[in-house]
Amino acid sequence: MLGVELLDRWIEHVIALCNPANVEVFTATPEQLLTLKSRMVEHGDIEPLSGNERWLHRSDSTDVARMEHRTFICSKLESDAGPTNHWLDPQLAAKTLDGLFTDSYSGRTMYVIPYAMAPLGGVFTQYGIEITDSPYVALSMAMMTRVGNEVIDGLNDTNVSDVVRGIHCTGDLDPENRWVCHFPESREIWSFGSNYGGNALLGKKCHALRLASVIARDNGWLAEHMLIIELTTPSGEKQHIAAAFPSACGKTNLAMLESSLDGWKIRVLGDDIAWLRPGPDGLYAVNPEFGFFGVAPGTSAKTNPVALSMTQKNTVFTNVAVTSDGNPWWEGLDPLAVGTPILDWQGNSRTFGDGGGPLAHPNSRFTSPLTNCATLSDSWDNPSGVRIDAILFGGRRPTTIPLVMEAHDWTQGVLYGASMASQTTAAATGAVGVLRRDPMAMLPFCGYNICDYFGHWLAMADILPSLPKVFSVNWFRQDEQGKYIWPGFGTNIHAIKWISERISGAVDVASTPVGNLPLRSDLAFDDIEVTEEAIQLLTSIDASAWAHELNAITEFFRSLGDNVPEKLCDRVNAIKIDLG
């Protein structure tokens, strides 16, 4: 089938288990894509929208987000999954999955999708095969990963044991019978009962984060939930930044930020995942993905004009509303006249302003290839990656955390990441708006013991020839009335500018125990609408709020058991003492 004996044997095994009506090796040739789309239109899986190659897919109403409590790490030892993952015994999991997958493709086409993560031809490149019965997954994988004959050639030259093997079955979409299982020791992923995003497109969260984080630990690198941007300064210098934010906290908007400050320019390499490894003179990064799977609601001409124009062609929309002239619509776009007919995300006829709740699902998405993006960096496909000058950690924090601060050293930087917290969003099922600790934004994505993960981050200091600077950022500070006090979006360039000037050593700081703060004059606030009180809150440290925060961090580390690296706990204690 692929010409690699062991992989072909595995594919034969899956065929025997799942019993499909047809088997197709899917390399996304133009003919295959044409046939796939017309088949999908015929079966109601997608429908055309207005414009050039724009499609709508509606998922099942109970299958609209990642489901963390149905996501499992099936390592041999429970302790390897650690305190933050759901663990399943691999043998028991395999037995359950074997039962679920038996004859599960009957009457359906089985797509075998060889794919690559990361630019081809470099140290970062990894190969995988996803087998699926979902044409939606096949179509999406062709946008989100590298597929095609070149990938099959690369796969042929790769050690078979390095290839990630994923099997996905749509199943009956029963949320109680949904399984997203990762087997780090055998590099397998088995996903049953969902046809949505990170549950079903196995190259993304399952391969590029959960399994890759384990592979990275074993090989001295990092697989992270981070965007990557290239910043050009007014003097023409290029710097690169990787930034971790929890799901739906504006990573895509920051990645595509259009600077409001003269001379500063941002280009995007990735908006969700970064693989980072030691290079000749520091930490190098690539985006392993080939597309954007962005949250639609809130994406507008004000917040992200680049994304909006990117979705004008060759884009699959999932769970958005549709206007009567066939255009996608979601909350955040210009409102239509009250009473205008519109189909909501489930295809119900509604009218605009009818008070019947959101028209687009809050986690509705657009899927577009990277090459659609007008502000894509020229380095996006460079197999060597780009050298990272700064790492940012951020979350939705209504209180305490200032706009931007710099860690004194790597250990404090790792502490920024390990103690990150954010208000939850619609990207996963569960309550929205609750503050939860989400270390390095990897809580749902770290494929091994989070305490070992912290240790691995700390150990990078011994491996790397030079270390990037680490910063904490917070665009989501609120006043006592719960109103956001920072305009965010384009104005975030003010914090980025300061970060850049810290990298080049151009500006000084105000040192505090929790980190280095900007001098107010270096943030160039003049052209932003922000009150004096807001500036004060955004650029200072409140000792009693921080005492509270540090105690909460200690408590969080305690909740992870006894294995949080002492270096991190000691640092928290030292900061407490310094704060007085």
Ligand code: OXD
């Ligand atoms: C995503 C997520 O889909 O983080 O990127 O949930």
Ligand code: MN
């Ligand atoms: Mn994400």
